[in-house]
Amino acid sequence: MPNTPVNIAINGAAGRMGRQLLSAVAEVDNAKVSAAIDAPGQPSIGVDTSVLSGGQATGVSTVDNAASVMSHFDTIIDFTAPAVTLALLEQLRGSGKRIVIGTTGFNAEQLKQLYAAAKDTPIVFAANYSIGVTVALSLLRKAAQALGDDYDVEISEAHHHHKVDAPSGTALAMGHAVADALNRDLDECAVYAREGITGARDPKSIGFATVRAGDIVGEHTVLFAGNGERLEITHKANDRMTFARGAVRAAIWLSSQPAGLYDMTHVLGIEKE
Ligand code: NAD
Numbered sequence: 001m002p003n004t005p006v007n008i009a010i011n012g013a014a015g016r017m018g019r020q021l022l023s024a025v026a027e028v029d030n031a032k033v034s035a036a037i038d039a040p041g042q043p044s045i046g047v048d049t050s051v052l053s054g055g056q057a058t059g060v061s062t063v064d065n066a067a068s069v070m071s072h073f074d075t076i077i078d079f080t081a082p083a084v085t086l087a088l089l090e091q092l093r094g095s096g097k098r099i100v101i102g103t104t105g106f107n108a109e110q111l112k113q114l115y116a117a118a119k120d121t122p123i124v125f126a127a128n129y130s131i132g133v134t135v136a137l138s139l140l141r142k143a144a145q146a147l148g149d150d151y152d153v154e155i156s157e158a159h160h161h162h163k164v165d166a167p168s169g170t171a172l173a174m175g176h177a178v179a180d181a182l183n184r185d186l187d188e189c190a191v192y193a194r195e196g197i198t199g200a201r202d203p204k205s206i207g208f209a210t211v212r213a214g215d216i217v218g219e220h221t222v223l224f225a226g227n228g229e230r231l232e233i234t235h236k237a238n239d240r241m242t243f244a245r246g247a248v249r250a251a252i253w254l255s256s257q258p259a260g261l262y263d264m265t266h267v268l269g270i271e272k273e
Pocket of ligand 1: 011013014015016018037038039040042064080081084087101102103104105122126127128129131243244
């Protein structure tokens with residue numbers, strides 16, 4: 001735990017998550033918001049971050065590029081969009097800065113770029129910063145190992161109507177956890193859509209179903225269906241602050257870590273097995 005507060009920048013400060021992150025940093029003693037960035041042209045540019053968070057004035061105005069505030073922060077928390085995150089990573093490389101990435105929806109090529117940046121930059125990257133989902137991932141690995149190939153695995157998720165990527169990063173992380181435990185490659189066994197005469201279910205497949213509706217913060221269920229019984233592991237997020245608090249915890253933890261790629265299991269000290 002650092003003695004002096006960690007100076008944190010929020011990238012995407014005006015977004016749904018950015019506003020929660022501003023509030024989550026304000027809750028803790030060992031970190032402070034020292035910079036806030038959002039896209040050029042946003043109404044929040046040049047405005048005190050308290051207008052975004054609804055909290056007390058911070059004296060920190062939102063700017064439209066990270067380069068202009070690079071000397072103001074140690075660690076940046078980024079919940080934006082894949083292209084924005086990758087451009088930021090390029091700016092950070094070699095600067096000694098750290099980054100907590102919450103953005104989801106990276107394609108395989110973009111993920112390669114992100115992993116390459118971890119060679120010289122300390123990065124926490126998690127599809128879901130809630131403690132409940134981090135524990136759920138560990139339970140899923142255990143369940144899949146114990147149940148084996150005799151149980152069909154289907155993953156369903158629901159999110160608000162603004163979400164732009166599907167299936168969610170969390171659903172994919174859950175799919176990877178189960179596939180790895182069953183010695184399957186998710187890229188080969190995932191079924192992302194079914195329509196028409198699909199034929200019988202391939203027993204080695206892992207199916208995904210997606211709902212986008214209203215203001216649902218995030219719900220995920222992994223179903224293991226066998227003969228005569230079903231096991232469901234479900235997580236429901238009621239409030240985005242759960243992700244924001246987890247990301248701030250990750251940022252404080254990261255402040256004492258060397259370059260490398262970390263996730264919430266490292267932050268929370270949970271064994272992956
Ligand atoms: P949002 O659209 O509300 O916010 C994104 C913000 O990024 C906006 O304010 C936008 O103006 C800003 N932005 C766009 N271009 C920018 C640029 N060049 N520089 C700086 N800022 C820029 O979206 P959201 O709901 O807050 O979600 C953001 C991301 O976080 C998504 O990928 C979402 O899936 C992910 N997310 C992850 C978790 C998690 O726990 N990992 C939880 C919730 C959301």
